[in-house]
Amino acid sequence: MREIVFDTETTGLDPKTGDRMVEIGCIEMIDRVETGSTYHAYYNPQRDMPAAAEAVHGLSSAFLAAKPLFSETAVELLAFLGDAPLVAHNAGFDFGFLNAELERIGREPVSLDRMVDTVAIARRKHPGAKLSLDALCTRYGIDRSHRVKHGALLDAELLAQVYVELTGGRQIGLELAAEETAAAIEVRDQSGAMTVAAGSSRILREPRPHAASPEELARHREFMAGIENPIWAR
Structure with a gap:
């Protein structure tokens, strides 16, 4: 406009x-x-x-x-x-x-x-x-x-x-961050976990896994089963 x-x-x-x-x-x-x-x-x-x-x-x-x-x-x-x-x-x-x-x-x-x-x-x-x-x-x-x-x-x-x-x-800071991310190139080390932005010394790491493992899900079910008279079962 x-x-x-x-x-x-x-x-x-x-x-x-x-x-x-x-x-x-x-x-x-x-x-x-x-x-x-x-x-x-x-x-x-x-x-x-x-x-x-x-x-x-x-x-x-x-x-x-x-x-x-x-x-x-x-x-x-x-x-x-x-x-x-x-x-x-x-x-x-x-x-x-x-x-x-x-x-x-x-x-x-x-x-x-x-x-x-x-x-x-x-x-x-x-x-x-x-x-x-x-x-x-x-x-x-x-x-x-x-x-x-x-x-x-x-x-x-x-x-x-x-x-x-x-x-x-x-919101200049957000614009610069977006430009830097868009210009990033992948450079992986032996673990394959690192990304470096082109022309920048800033290290951008890949997102960490956040889903629960099967062992964690089993422990959670065991914990929930031990709760007496839970409100969600009423």
């Missing part, structure tokens, strides 16, 4: 009061595995950048003045999104800004049926815990040391890793 994990940066908190989207970063995943395909764009918001917002993401009015308008590259963004589910952290915020920009240029908004909110998933999985992207990265051991300021593509990359963990994880 194809999914898009995305994040936005904005001039503020509410598109209804004139705030605009200034950056979007998208990561393509298929069956919860990143494909390496991404989409990233900055936009000229045609307005000033409040100091409080710039302190969060570091995007200044001067930097954004040379970037295209959202309307100039919207077709490329929509082509990348396709009809895939869209995963975001506190997704209502990001959907609100994306749809406000689409409506501004006369485009149909993205259906909320496509929304996958990782905050809601995390709240169900970790009730009462901190649910910020930073907190979830810490919980799952995801390196965020390079995250000095917020950035849409960087945050989408981190969120993609968090999303995988929230939905079951990759």
Whole structure:
């Protein structure tokens, strides 16, 4: 299944009061595995950048003045999104800004049926815990040391890793064990009991017999016969 994990940066908190989207970063995943395909764009918001917002993401009015308008590259963004589910952290915020920009240029908004909110998933999985992207990265051991300021593509990359963990994880250890076992070649000693994985020093021993011997079965029958008034005979 194809999914898009995305994040936005904005001039503020509410598109209804004139705030605009200034950056979007998208990561393509298929069956919860990143494909390496991404989409990233900055936009000229045609307005000033409040100091409080710039302190969060570091995007200044001067930097954004040379970037295209959202309307100039919207077709490329929509082509990348396709009809895939869209995963975001506190997704209502990001959907609100994306749809406000689409409506501004006369485009149909993205259906909320496509929304996958990782905050809601995390709240169900970790009730009462901190649910910020930073907190979830810490919980799952995801390196965020390079995250000095917020950035849409960087945050989408981190969120993609968090999303995988929230939905079951990759179980990498099990995958490696399966690959090693599948690549094993048989090398038997004089007893014929040893198997060594190709290219590995790990010794994989054959399963030990676990069926009872005739002598053990006879002793078991003798023991059972000596039990007085067993409940299974009542």
